Every structure is written in structure tokens, then in C-alpha cells.
Amino acid sequence: MAEVELISTVPVLNVADVPASLAFYRDQLGFTTEFEMPGYAGARRGEMVLHLDGGTHEFSAKPTCCRFHIRGVDELYAEVEPRGVVKPDEPLATMPHGLRQFSVLDPDGNRITFAEPVGWAATRTAAPRHR
Numbered sequence: 001m002a003e004v005e006l007i008s009t010v011p012v013l014n015v016a017d018v019p020a021s022l023a024f025y026r027d028q029l030g031f032t033t034e035f036e037m038p039g040y041a042g043a044r045r046g047e048m049v050l051h052l053d054g055g056t057h058e059f060s061a062k063p064t065c066c067r068f069h070i071r072g073v074d075e076l077y078a079e080v081e082p083r084g085v086v087k088p089d090e091p092l093a094t095m096p097h098g099l100r101q102f103s104v105l106d107p108d109g110n111r112i113t114f115a116e117p118v119g120w121a122a123t124r125t126a127a128p129r130h131r
Contacts, residue, residue, distance in 0.1 A: 010042075011050045011066040015108045018054040024107050025050070028085045030076075046070075063109035073100050073116035080104065087111065094118060 015021040018041050025031040025043045031050075034042035039054040048068050070076065077092040081102075086092075090103035090113070098121025103113040116122075 008047075008049075011064075012053050013050060013064065013066065013106070013108070013110045015052045015054055015106070015110075017107070018052050021052045021054075021107055024085075025052075028083050029080060029104065029112070063105075063111065065103075065111040065113065067101075067113040067115055069099075070114050070116055073102070073114055076114055077102050097121070 013021075018036070018039060022033060022036060022041045022043060026033060029045065031043035031045040034044045034049065036042075041052045043050055043052065048070070050066065074092065077086070080086065081092075085104045087103040087105050090101075090111075092100065092102040094100045098117055098119055099115040100118045101113050101115035103111050105111055
């Protein structure tokens with residue numbers, strides 16, 4: 001019997017306008033389009049993938065949040081901060097829970113946090129395994 005292994009998570013964000021949201025992730029945050037079809041799309045930056053759902057789902061009509069653990073959070077902040085998309089009350093900072101992070105809001109109010117484990121937390125976070 002094969003061993004079960006959970007490999008990755010793909011956040012699915014509810015959006016009002018898939019092409020506009022896809023343009024935001026591409027132009028403001030450096031993602032590339034993985035696929036696009038009417039009402040649904042996927043975007044990728046490195047190993048991180050997210051999906052954008054333009055359907056109307058009552059259960060997910062409110063904005064949500066998503067955190068990407070990354071390497072190079074200072075460099076990413078330097079890249080996106082001049083574009084004016086950083087959430088004003090969540091600029092780059094090192095948090096007591098051991099993450100250096102910042103957040104942005106997408107056009108639909110979804111909060112996207114980019115975080116890098118630092119200090120004691122960096123030694124406790126395992127790097128993803130790839131086969």
C-alpha cells in the first residue's frame with residue numbers, strides 16, 4: 001500500500017473580476033499566469049501557486065487571508081513597496097512569533113502575507129521536500 005503524503009496547498013481566492021485580479025498578481029506581485037479560463041485562473045511565483053475564482057459562492061463572498069512562507073522577504077518587500085500595494089498597517093516587520101513579514105491587499109480585499117521565518121523560528125521550519 002502506498003504511503004499518503006500531503007504535498008502542497010493551493011489557496012483559492014474569491015474575486016469579482018478574474019482578469020483584473022490576475023493582472024494585479026502579475027503586475028504588482030510578480031506572479032505569472034499558469035492558466036486562465038472563464039471565471040477561474042491560476043497564478044504562480046516560484047513554487048507558490050494560487051487560484052482565483054470568479055464564481056459567486058455565498059460561503060466565500062467575504063475577503064480572506066493567505067500567508068506564503070518565502071525566502072528573501074526583504075528583497076520582495078523592496079520590489080513591491082514602491083508600487084504602493086503594501087497594506088499601510090502591515091509593513092515589513094519582524095514579529096514576536098518569529099516571522100519577518102508584510103502584507104498586501106488585492107483588489108478584492110484579500111490579505112496576502114509574505115513571511116520568512118527568522119531567528120529561533122528559522123531553525124524550527126522545515127524546508128519543503130521535492131522529489
